[in-house]
Amino acid sequence: MLTADIVAGPGGVMTDEVGVVTGDLTLRSDVxxxxxxxxxxxxxxxEWYTVTGATTRARRDALDALHTLAVALLNRPDG
Numbered sequence: 001m002l003t004a005d006i007v008a009g010p011g012g013v014m015t016d017e018v019g020v021v022t023g024d025l026t027l028r029s030d031v032x033x034x035x036x037x038x039x040x041x042x043x044x045x046x047e048w049y050t051v052t053g054a055t056t057r058a059r060r061d062a063l064d065a066l067h068t069l070a071v072a073l074l075n076r077p078d079g
Contacts, residue, residue: 001030002067005043009076013040015049027051027074029067031060038070 004027012022024043029036036058039048051070058066 001028002063003028004067004071004075006071006075007077008074010079013074014052015040016052017049021049025074027067027070029063029070031058031063034058036062036066038066040074 006025006027008022008025012020013025014020021040021042025040026043028039028041028048030039031037034057036054036056038051038054040051041048051074054070
């Protein structure tokens with residue numbers, strides 16, 4: 001499992017459970033049972049939410065690359 005703190009850009013990050021989340025967030029990438037799962041939470045909060053459309057089949061050795069891509073796509077501190 002890998003995590004990174006990000007700032008969501010305009011429009012935030014869409015989640016399956018609660019819709020759009022915005023502001024200071026933490027991303028969590030993991031490969032579970034052959035699936036890459038990307039979750040997000042408000043920074044320092046307890047509850048994680050699944051990022052909509054960000055679950056796919058993956059091998060564990062792809063985790064670093066997938067996490068790097070997710071952070072690059074979703075971290076938009078300057079808008």
